[in-house]
Amino acid sequence: MPVGTAVVLPDSEQIQNPGFPPYRPRVSDLDPKKARSNERRIALLFAASMVGSVFAIVAYIVFPINANDPGSIRLNNLFLGLGIALSLLGIGIAAVHWSKALMEGHDLSEERHMTRGSEATRASAAEVFHLGNKESGFTRRKLVRNTLIASLALWPLPGIIIFRDLGPADQDANDVLRHTMWKAGTRLTKDPNGVPIKASDVTLGSVFHVIPEGLDDREDALEQKAKAAVLLMRLKPEDLHVSKGRENWNYHGIVAYSKICTHVGCPVALYEQQTHHLLCPCHQSQFDITHEAEVIFGPAKRPLPQLPITVDSEGYLVARSDFHEPVGPSFWERDHT
Ligand code: FES
Secondary structure, three states, X not given: OOOOOOOOOOHHHOOOOOOOOOOOOOHHHHOHHHHHHHHHHHHHHHHHHHHHHHXXXXXXXXXXXXOOOHHHHHHHHHHHHHHHHHHHHHHHHHHHHHHHHOOOOOOOOOOOOOOOOOHHHHHHHHHHHHHHHHHHOXXXXXXXXXXXXXXXXXXXXXXXXXXHHHOOOOOOHHHHHHOXXXXXXXXXXXXXXXXXXXXXXXXXXXXXXXXXXXXXXXXXXXXXXXXXXEEEEEOXXXXXXXXXXXXXXXXXXXXXXXXXXXXXXXXXXXXXXXXXXXXXXXXXXXXXXXHOOEEEEOOOOOOOOEEOEEEOOOOEEEEOOOOOOOOOOOHHHHHHO
């Protein structure tokens, strides 16, 4: 049968609507004693809800939050939560039980009305519209109309601009987002103990979670780590496909890439040693380290930024510079380059 054709059966062969199955009376329909006991049970559940509400109020007073005592926050939250949970559960369970055990349980079918309005309703709606247009002069007074549209287009802008206040007051927000604390000569150290890494420690196939030296001395260590975290891997130099200008960004096959996923910023922490793929556990983006961390699967839109590295006079791995592009979600790159 060709695609898109429908089979229309003659009336005699149409499947008839079987209707609703016959109503099966419940125990509480047949036995008034059972109905009364259900009624009492429902009332008991409503009463439990009342107890929960009162308990929550009492708990709020008896267990106040003391700013210097974390234990007081725990107690306050625990008892307040228990009270509110009992209060809501009591009402919810009682309502369901009431509807299932006591309320009338007949099935009903209701014909759907037309969603299209009647001709008269449509005509009167059009008339109201035209009248509004005529009285306001919306289409006639072009100057007023156009300035109204322009003002409506502009009014959300102040709301967007004040997002700037979310950034640091004393620094350029753009600068803060584009740069990390890596700079030429910063040693690569192990996360979390901060021990510097020698190139000779990085054996073929190994992977290190890396933070910049001196991170722990910073007041904003967590914010800095969120941007500067790096993964370090060693591959055979002949396995690396290096593009022009990046020839000296790796050190004898040791490469460093940002650990912050370019999709929405999760840590890309799973390294598949055989295939040299990095996997982000959040939405399964995969990056091929042999091809400068290009995206081979998943929602990420650009490769992980590479940190250019070399060694210092003592053989420790150091950065050649900061990243050459912003780390993290892709929209930064689209906005600024
Ligand atoms: S954050 Fe990595 S794939 Fe979504």
